[in-house]
Amino acid sequence: MSGEAGAVVFSCPEAVRWVEDADRVLVVDDRSGETHTLRGAEAAVWGWLTLAYPYPKLVQLLAALLVLSSADAEQRLVAILQDWRAAGLLQMLEPPHG
Amino acid sequence: MLTTQLDIFSVPVDDKFLIYAPLHNLAALVDRKAARHIRAGLQSGSDPVPAAVQPIVEQLRSPGAPAPAPRTGPLDDPFFLGLIPTRGCNLGCCYCDFAAPKQSSPVMDLSLACQALDAYFDLLRGSGRRRAEVHFFGGEPFYAETVVHLAVEYAALRARELGMAVRFEATTNGVYSAARCHWIADHFDTIVLSLDGPAEIQDRQRPALDGRSTFAVVARNAKILSGGSVELILRVCVTNETVTRMPEIARWMGREFCPSTVCFETLTATPRSRGAGLTPPVPWEFARNFSAAARILGDYGIETVLSTADLRTSRVNFCPVGRDALIVSPDGAVEACYLLQEDWERRGLNMRLGRLDGHGLQIDPEALWRVRRLTVLEKPLCANCLCRYHCAGGCHVNHNTALPVGQFDAVCIQTRLVTITQLLNQLGQHRLVDEWLADRAMWEASAWQRTDRLCGEEMRV
Numbered sequence: 244m245s246g247e248a249g250a251v252v253f254s255c256p257e258a259v260r261w262v263e264d265a266d267r268v269l270v271v272d273d274r275s276g277e278t279h280t281l282r283g284a285e286a287a288v289w290g291w292l293t294l295a296y297p298y299p300k301l302v303q304l305l306a307a308l309l310v311l312s313s314a315d316a317e318q319r320l321v322a323i324l325q326d327w328r329a330a331g332l333l334q335m336l337e338p339p340h341g
Numbered sequence: 342m343l344t345t346q347l348d349i350f351s352v353p354v355d356d357k358f359l360i361y362a363p364l365h366n367l368a369a370l371v372d373r374k375a376a377r378h379i380r381a382g383l384q385s386g387s388d389p390v391p392a393a394v395q396p397i398v399e400q401l402r403s404p405g406a407p408a409p410a411p412r413t414g415p416l417d418d419p420f421f422l423g424l425i426p427t428r429g430c431n432l433g434c435c436y437c438d439f440a441a442p443k444q445s446s447p448v449m450d451l452s453l454a455c456q457a458l459d460a461y462f463d464l465l466r467g468s469g470r471r472r473a474e475v476h477f478f479g480g481e482p483f484y485a486e487t488v489v490h491l492a493v494e495y496a497a498l499r500a501r502e503l504g505m506a507v508r509f510e511a512t513t514n515g516v517y518s519a520a521r522c523h524w525i526a527d528h529f530d531t532i533v534l535s536l537d538g539p540a541e542i543q544d545r546q547r548p549a550l551d552g553r554s555t556f557a558v559v560a561r562n563a564k565i566l567s568g569g570s571v572e573l574i575l576r577v578c579v580t581n582e583t584v585t586r587m588p589e590i591a592r593w594m595g596r597e598f599c600p601s602t603v604c605f606e607t608l609t610a611t612p613r614s615r616g617a618g619l620t621p622p623v624p625w626e627f628a629r630n631f632s633a634a635a636r637i638l639g640d641y642g643i644e645t646v647l648s649t650a651d652l653r654t655s656r657v658n659f660c661p662v663g664r665d666a667l668i669v670s671p672d673g674a675v676e677a678c679y680l681l682q683e684d685w686e687r688r689g690l691n692m693r694l695g696r697l698d699g700h701g702l703q704i705d706p707e708a709l710w711r712v713r714r715l716t717v718l719e720k721p722l723c724a725n726c727l728c729r730y731h732c733a734g735g736c737h738v739n740h741n742t743a744l745p746v747g748q749f750d751a752v753c754i755q756t757r758l759v760t761i762t763q764l765l766n767q768l769g770q771h772r773l774v775d776e777w778l779a780d781r782a783m784w785e786a787s788a789w790q791r792t793d794r795l796c797g798e799e800m801r802v
Contacts, residue, residue, distance in 0.1 A: 263527035266501055283501065287494035294490060294524055304491050307451045308498065 252336040253292070253324065259332055261289070270332055279330060284309055288323055346383055348408060349401055350727035350793040351376055352761055353786050354777055360397065360795065361764055363655050363730050364405040368764045369397055370773075380795050409657045409730060411716045412665055416704055417468035420661050421510075422461040423476045423668030423679060424454060424492055426485035432514050433550040436578065436619055438611035440681055441480060443550055448485040449671040453697065454492045457669045460701040462499045473500055477511040478668070478679040486521065493528050512576075515559040516549065522562040526569030533574045533604070536563055538590040542583055546619070560597070567599035575600045580608045584622035584630055591634035595641035602644040605631055607755065609739050624751050624788075628758035629778045632766065649732040649752070650759040652767075657716035659733040662692065665709070673697045675704065677712045680738050688738050690715075721746050722753070725792035732756045747791035754788045761787055 258273040268281040268289050281289050287308055291301055298320075306316035327333040349362040358376040360369045371379065375394050382390035382398035390398045427448045428441030458475070465473055475496050482489055493509055500507035510531040515522075525532060537546045540556040549555050566573045575594055579587060587605060594603055608614055608621045635645035649659065658664050662677045669675055678685055678692040685692045692712060695704040717723050717733040720742040726732075726749075734742045740752055749757070758778070765774045777783050 266497065283498055287498070290494065290524060290528070291490060293520060294486075295520065296490075300487070303451070304487070304494075307455055307491055308495055310455075 253328075253333045254336050256331065256334050263290070272331055274331070277330075279332065284319070285323055288320065346401060346405075346796060347794060348405075348730070349383065349795045351380075351795040352727060352790060352793055354761065354765065355773065355780075355783055359761060359764060359787075361727050362401055362405065363652075364408060365400055365403065366406070367397065367400050368768060370765070370768055370770060371397075376795075383796055406655070409655050411657055411663060411718065412713050416464070416665055416709055418470060418665065419461070419464065420664035420666040421474035421476045422457060423478055423661070423666055424449065424457060424482075424488070425478050425480070425668065425670050425679065426454070426482050426488035426492075427671060428480040428681070429484050430479060430481040430514070431484050431516055431550055432481065432547055432555065433552065434547045435617035436546065436580070436608055436611060436614035438613050439480070440683055443480075446480060447671045449488050449669075451488060451491050453669075453671075453673055454488050455495050456699075456701075457697055458492060458496050458499060460697060461667065462496075462503060462505070463701060465505065466503055471505050473505050473507040475507060475509050476666075477509075477513075479512070481514050481516070482511050483513055483517050483521065483525075486517070490524070514547070514555070515562045516555050517558075517562070519561065519565060522565045523569075526566050526571050529571045531572040531574065532566055533576055534559070534563055534566065535576045535578070536560070536594075537578050538583060538586065539593055542586070542590070545582075546578060546580065563598045573598065573600040574602045574604055576604045576606060578608055579605050579622055579627060580614075580619045581622050582619060584626050587627075587630035587634040588637055591637040591645070595638055595643055600643055602646050603634070603638055604646045604648060605634065606648060607752075621751065624755035624758055625778060625781070625784055627755055628762050628784075631759050632762045632774055632778065635763070635766065636771070647756070647759045649735050649756040650728065650763060652731055652760070652763055655730040656733050657718055657730070659717075659735050660737075662737055663713050663715050665713075667694065667702065667704075669697055675702060678738065685738050688741075690737060722748060725794050726753070726757070727793040728753075728756050728760045731760060749789070757788050758784060 259270060260273065261268055261270040266282065268286045270279040270281060284305065288301065288305065291304055302313055302317045302320055305320050306313050309316065324333065348364050352359045357370050357372055360371060360376065360379060378391050378394045379398055382388065382394065383401055427446050429446035430443050462473065477489055496507050508530045509528060511529060512533040515534045515536065536559055537543050543556040543559065544554045547555055575598065577590060591603065594600065607627055608619055610621055631647060638645045666677060667675050668677065668679050673696055674693060675695045675697055676692045677694055694708045694712065695702060715737055717729050720734040722742040722744045723729045723734050724746045734740065735752055762774050
C-alpha cells in the first residue's frame, strides 16, 4: 500500500499486514506482534489509502464522510497519518529526485 | 374452492402432466387419469379421491401460502436504496444500446450521494427498520469509483451510529485494477459480474471502448472476488453464437471461479447487436443448453438461474419496480427503475417517484401508487401462465405484455421451457427432459398451451 501526501509518499512497511472485518480493519505489525483495530473514519482512510488516493482527494473524501470543512478534515487526516507513522504502520518514502 | 387453488397449473409433457402449485410448494408428474382425479378432487371440495392421488389432493386442498400481492400503505420499507454514480461506462459491448454517453455522462456529486444515504437512513429509522440495503448501478458504477468509495464508507458509518446492519451490492463489468477489486471484495456483500464466457466470447461481446480485450482483467477480478467473502454472481449474456457453448461456459466457470450463482440471460436484440450479427438464441435451444449447464454447475454446488424462471420465490414484480426500491440518478431524480428515462418513456411508462433535495426524499404518493400497480396481476398475457409468480411478466420496458392471454412471444416460450425443465429436473426426470426437448411436437404442446390452470374451464386433461 502506498499513498501520496502532498509531495510526500507514504507506504506500508513489509511487515505490516491487514484484514478487513465487517466494521473494522485489523492491522498487524509482524515485527512487534502488535494489533491495531481501526474503526469508523480511520478504517475508511485506511481503505482509501489502499486505493492510492492522492492527498487532496483524501481530504475531500474525509470532509464528505465526517461533514467537516476542508481545513478541519485536513487537520483530522494529518493527525491520523501521524498516529500511524508513530505506530510504525506507515513510513515516509523519499520523494523521487530529478 | 380456495383462491390459491386457482394457482394450480398443469402442463402436458409427453403422455404425462406436470402439476405445479407454487403457492403449495408442490410439483408432481402424473398420468392423464391421475390429473383428472386431481382436478375432480379440487373441484368437488371434500369428496374422497383415489388413494394414489390423495396426498397430492390433500396438499392442494390446504390453503397454501398467500398469493404474492402488490405493496400497499406508506413508504416505510424500501426494497433498497439504489445509487447510480454515473451512466457512463468504459466498455463498448457489441449489444449495448444504452443511450447515455459512455465517457461524458454526469457523475453524481459526493454530497448528493451522502444526502441520499441520509434520507434513506432517516426513512428506515422513522419506521423502526434495522437493516439497510444499498445497491449500485450504472452505466458502470465503478467508472465513477470515488462516489462508491465514499458512499460505502458513509453508509457503514451511518449504520453503525444507528445500530443498523447494512448490505452492499453492485452490478459491474469488472474492469478495474486488482487493488480496486480487493477493496470491492472486502467491502461488498454481493457482486453481480458480467462475464460472457472464455476469452474469445468475452472479447467478441464485451470489448473495451477502444476495442481492446477485457478478458484477462475481468477473469483476474473474478478470481479475486472468488477468493473473498463477497457473494459472486456471474451474469452471462447468451446469444445465437454462444447458446450451444453454454455447457462449456458452465464447466469453465465452475472450474475457474467460485460463484454462488451463474445467471444466464438471453440477449435483448438492439440495432447495435443486429449490426454485430448477434440475435437472441432460439428458445428451445436455450432451454436445452440451460438444462445441461445447470447440471454441470450443480456438480460444483453452483446455482443456475434465468431471471424470469427463478423458482426460489413467488412474486408479482419481476424486478425492483413496484417493490419500493428508491433509485437515485446522478441528477437527484428518484426512480423505480434503473433504466434510462427515454427507455421507459418509449414504452409509455413513468418510473419517476420523486426527487432528492435539501429536505430529503420528496416522493410523490401518486407516483408510488402508480408504480406499485405495475405487477403481473395487471398483465393479461400472463393471466393463465404457470410462470406468472416467477417471471411476473419480465421487464416492464423490454417485454411487451399488453397482449391477449396466452399469446406468447419468444421470451415467454423460453421462460416456460426453462421453468418446466427445472421442475422436471427437480423431480429427477432428467431423461424425460432430454427426450422432451429433443422432440419439437412434444415441447410445443407444452409451450403453446393457452391456459395452464388445472381448474380453468379451458384446461384439457
